[in-house]
Amino acid sequence: MMVLTLTGLSVTRRRRPVLHGVNMILKPGEFVGLIGPNGAGKSSLMEAALGLIPFSGRSSLARMPPDRRARHAAYLPQAREIAWPVSVADLVALGRIPWPGGGRSGVDRIAIDAAIARMGLEPFRKRTALRLSGGEQNRALIARALAQDTPLLIADEPVAGLDPAQQLACLRLFRELAGEGRTVLASIHDLGLAARFCTRLVLLAGGHVLADGPVDGVLRDELLRRAFGISVRRIETPDGPAILPV
Numbered sequence: 001m002m003v004l005t006l007t008g009l010s011v012t013r014r015r016r017p018v019l020h021g022v023n024m025i026l027k028p029g030e031f032v033g034l035i036g037p038n039g040a041g042k043s044s045l046m047e048a049a050l051g052l053i054p055f056s057g058r059s060s061l062a063r064m065p066p067d068r069r070a071r072h073a074a075y076l077p078q079a080r081e082i083a084w085p086v087s088v089a090d091l092v093a094l095g096r097i098p099w100p101g102g103g104r105s106g107v108d109r110i111a112i113d114a115a116i117a118r119m120g121l122e123p124f125r126k127r128t129a130l131r132l133s134g135g136e137q138n139r140a141l142i143a144r145a146l147a148q149d150t151p152l153l154i155a156d157e158p159v160a161g162l163d164p165a166q167q168l169a170c171l172r173l174f175r176e177l178a179g180e181g182r183t184v185l186a187s188i189h190d191l192g193l194a195a196r197f198c199t200r201l202v203l204l205a206g207g208h209v210l211a212d213g214p215v216d217g218v219l220r221d222e223l224l225r226r227a228f229g230i231s232v233r234r235i236e237t238p239d240g241p242a243i244l245p246v
């Protein structure tokens with residue numbers, strides 16, 4: 001069973017085409033890193049796949065009715081906006097709205113507590129989410145997405161603004177989710193982290209998929225030069241490759 005199928009997905013923004021006929025199939029157990037330069041179309045791809053912006057082509061997710069879609073995919077948008085002064089626990093509980101208990105059942109409470117624990121947010125449970133640091137707010141929003149308990153997690157730059165330890169914890173968690181049979185699609189700018197944790201990479205540039213496949217096949221010099229205009233130095237370490245842009 002496919003978790004997400006995109007066929008010929010194209011997006012035009014302000015009459016400018018920004019995504020050109022993208023095809024992508026995501027399967028259970030994949031942690032797919034979406035890499036590419038600023039403006040490549042990574043956010044547009046995720047927003048169109050979710051049915052949040054107009055597109056042409058086909059997204060299996062966007063075709064679902066909204067209630068089913070919310071039980072199939074959780075989304076961490078690039079803009080981390082918390083609109084109201086709710087507690088961290090209440091913010092995470094919002095992830096349960098698509099489910100029958102709506103955040104108040106015993107099942108909901110278990111999912112909420114598990115998400116809070118997984119993101120190390122117990123000390124902040126009762127604190128107003130607006131009074132957290134930027135990185136802590138980010139973790140609370142990831143916890144909300146985890147509480148949604150969906151087969152697919154779409155995360156736009158989930159490690160932006162996190163300290164190095166939290167970056168590792170977040171990506172390790174996403175890898176664990178994939179190990180549990182879920183699917184994660186996340187845009188990541190740090191190529192070294194993407195290489196270490198993702199099971200597959202998709203390289204996007206100018207709205208086109210330049211490469212899609214195993215990490216080593218995508219992080220090739222010639223492809224990176226075409227996409228980013230840079231070369232990289234790759235240093236193999238016991239923890240995976242360190243990738244230094246030069």
Ligand SMILES: Nc1ncnc2c1ncn2[C@@H]1O[C@H](COP(=O)(O)OP(=O)(O)OP(=O)(O)O)[C@@H](O)[C@H]1O
Binds near residue numbers: 018039040078
């Ligand atoms: N709301 C918008 N209205 C008009 N154009 C937009 C809008 N959002 C993005 N764009 C344009 O669409 C193109 C793709 O942007 P997108 O945000 O999808 O790229 P991205 O790969 O996510 O970039 P980044 O790495 O900087 O987040 C860019 O040229 C951008 O200027």
